[in-house]
Amino acid sequence: MLMAAIAYGAYYGYRLAKEKSQPPSEKKDREALPVRVMPVQTGCVTNAIKLTGSLEAIRTVDVMPKISGRLERLALDDDTPVWEGLDVTNRQVIAVIDHRDIRAQLSQAKAAVDAARTSVETANVVLKDRDRERRRMEKLFAEGSTTEQQRDLAVTAYEQAVTGVAQAEANLVHAQTAVGVTEVTLTEAFLHAPMNGVISVKYVDPGAMVSASTKIVQVIPMDELKFMIAIPGPYLHMLTAGKTAVSVRSDAVPGRVFIGLIARIHPAVDPVTRTATVEVRLKNERNATGEWLLRPGLYAEGHIILDVRRDTLTLPADVALRRGTRFIAFVVNDGKAQTRELRVGVRDGNRLEILEGLSAGEQVVVMGQHRLTDGMPVRLAAGQDDGQRK
Numbered sequence: 001m002l003m004a005a006i007a008y009g010a011y012y013g014y015r016l017a018k019e020k021s022q023p024p025s026e027k028k029d030r031e032a033l034p035v036r037v038m039p040v041q042t043g044c045v046t047n048a049i050k051l052t053g054s055l056e057a058i059r060t061v062d063v064m065p066k067i068s069g070r071l072e073r074l075a076l077d078d079d080t081p082v083w084e085g086l087d088v089t090n091r092q093v094i095a096v097i098d099h100r101d102i103r104a105q106l107s108q109a110k111a112a113v114d115a116a117r118t119s120v121e122t123a124n125v126v127l128k129d130r131d132r133e134r135r136r137m138e139k140l141f142a143e144g145s146t147t148e149q150q151r152d153l154a155v156t157a158y159e160q161a162v163t164g165v166a167q168a169e170a171n172l173v174h175a176q177t178a179v180g181v182t183e184v185t186l187t188e189a190f191l192h193a194p195m196n197g198v199i200s201v202k203y204v205d206p207g208a209m210v211s212a213s214t215k216i217v218q219v220i221p222m223d224e225l226k227f228m229i230a231i232p233g234p235y236l237h238m239l240t241a242g243k244t245a246v247s248v249r250s251d252a253v254p255g256r257v258f259i260g261l262i263a264r265i266h267p268a269v270d271p272v273t274r275t276a277t278v279e280v281r282l283k284n285e286r287n288a289t290g291e292w293l294l295r296p297g298l299y300a301e302g303h304i305i306l307d308v309r310r311d312t313l314t315l316p317a318d319v320a321l322r323r324g325t326r327f328i329a330f331v332v333n334d335g336k337a338q339t340r341e342l343r344v345g346v347r348d349g350n351r352l353e354i355l356e357g358l359s360a361g362e363q364v365v366v367m368g369q370h371r372l373t374d375g376m377p378v379r380l381a382a383g384q385d386d387g388q389r390k
Contacts, residue, residue, distance in 0.1 A: 036367035053229035057220035099189035116172035230275035
C-alpha cells in the first residue's frame with residue numbers, strides 16, 4: 001500500500017509540473033469549447049395562424065307541409081324517387097299530399113260561384129222591373145191617377161231590389177274568395193324545393209300520414225359552404241370581412257387547398273375561451289364522378305396570413321434559447337461567447353423574427369450554444385474555417 005501511494009504521488013506531481021510548463025496559448029486552445037456559427041441574415045417571415053374548425057351548410061331548410069293528409073308521392077315529376085344526395089332545383093316539386101278531397105271542395109266552391117253569379121243576374125232583372133214600376137207610379141201620382149200609398153209601395157219595392165242586387169253581388173264575392181282559398185289549399189298539397197341544393201335527410205316515406213309539424217325532407221345548398229373557426233381575441237383587429245383570405249385543407253380531400261374569404265366576424269367574444277366565431281365562405285367543387293368534394297360536418301384546418309414582413313432579421317428557431325420569458329443567443333467575438341438578449345417577433349415555421357438584440361452579419365452560435373455561458377472561450381469546430389454556415 002505504501003509503495004502504491006508513493007507511485008501515485010509521483011505521477012500526479014509529474015502531470016502538474018507538465019501542465020505548468022505548457023505555454024498559456026496552448027492551454028487556452030485546449031479549454032475553448034468547439035462551436036459552429038452562422039451570420040445573422042435578413043429575410044421574409046409570414047405572420048400566420050392555423051386553426052381547426054368545421055364545415056357547415058350555409059342554410060338548412062326542413063320542408064314541412066301546411067296541410068294534413070297522407071303523403072301520396074315522394075318523387076320528382078319524372079318519377080325519380082327522392083333520396084339523400086338527390087340534386088333539386090328551386091321550386092321543383094318533390095312531394096305530393098293526397099288532395100282528392102281538396103279538389104272536391106274546389107269543384108263545390110266553383111259551383112257556388114256559378115250559383116251566386118246567377119243570383120246576381122236575377123237580382124238585376126228584378127231591379128230593372130222594380131225601377132220601371134217605380135217610375136210609372138211616380139208619373140201616375142204626378143198626374144193624380146194613383147194614390148200616394150201605391151206610389152210608396154213601388155218605391156219601397158225598388159229599394160228592396162237594390163238591396164237584393166247588393167246582397168247577391170256580396171255572395172258572389174264570398175263564393176269567389178272561397179274558390180281562391182281552396183285553390184291555395186290545393187297548391188299546398190304540392191311541396192317544392194325551397195332552393196337549389198341537395199336532399200340531405202329524408203324523414204318519412206310515401207304513404208305516411210303527415211301534418212303541419214311533420215318534416216318531410218331536409219335541403220341544403222352544396223355549391224358553397226361555410227367554415228366556422230374560433231379566432232383568439234388578439235388577432236381580431238387584423239381580420240377584415242370580405243378581404244382576409246383563408247386557405248382551408250381537409251383530410252377528406254388530400255392535397256387540395258380551398259381558398260375562401262372571411263364573410264362575417266361575430267361581434268361577441270366567448271368569455272371562457274376568449275375567442276370570437278369567424279365565418280369563412282368556401283366555393284365547393286365536384287369530382288370526376290359528380291360528387292361534392294367538401295361536405296358539411298367535416299373537420300378542416302384553416303391557415304390565415306395576418307402579415308408579411310420583409311427584410312427583417314431572422315434566426316432558426318432552435319438557435320434562440322429560452323430562459324423563462326426571455327430569449328437569448330450567443331455571438332462569437334474575439335474568441336469568446338457573448339450573450340445577447342433578444343426581442344423576438346413572429347415565428348414562421350422554423351424561422352424566428354428578431355426585433356432587437358442582433359445585427360445583420362454577426363456570427364451567432366448555432367451548435368453548442370446550450371453549453372455556453374457569457375465570456376466562455378470558444379473555437380470554431382472542424383470544417384468552419386471562415387466562421388460561417390451557409
